[in-house]
Amino acid sequence: MATIKWLPSAVRDLDRIIEYFRTDSPGYAERLSQGLIEQVRILKQFPKFGRVVPELGHSDLREILYRNYRIVYYLDSDTDSIEVLSIFHSSRQFGGNEGTLEA
Numbered sequence: 001m002a003t004i005k006w007l008p009s010a011v012r013d014l015d016r017i018i019e020y021f022r023t024d025s026p027g028y029a030e031r032l033s034q035g036l037i038e039q040v041r042i043l044k045q046f047p048k049f050g051r052v053v054p055e056l057g058h059s060d061l062r063e064i065l066y067r068n069y070r071i072v073y074y075l076d077s078d079t080d081s082i083e084v085l086s087i088f089h090s091s092r093q094f095g096g097n098e099g100t101l102e103a
Helices: 008-022 026-045
Strands: 003-006 061-066 069-076 081-089
Touching: 003 008, 003 026, 008 026, 008 081, 026 061, 026 069, 026 081
Parallel strands: 003 081
Antiparallel strands: 061 069, 069 081
């Protein structure tokens, strides 16, 4: 079973996404938060569940698409560890302000 670590950048991304919806639609914000987190939990059992990030083409940088969001993670196959790097809206350009892969 893989171990999962959320980098601070990914936690900030998730917090910002949820805050955006919380005022107008708290129920949706909660469902979205739970859905994003559940997608990451799936990786414990299925670390290669996500696809390779198309823009990068590196087998160790993968992503899960959930609703309109991209959850980008690094998979270390040797140690079965996962680092969640970033979560951003799929309409944003990869590598832009909301889609950076800062460590």
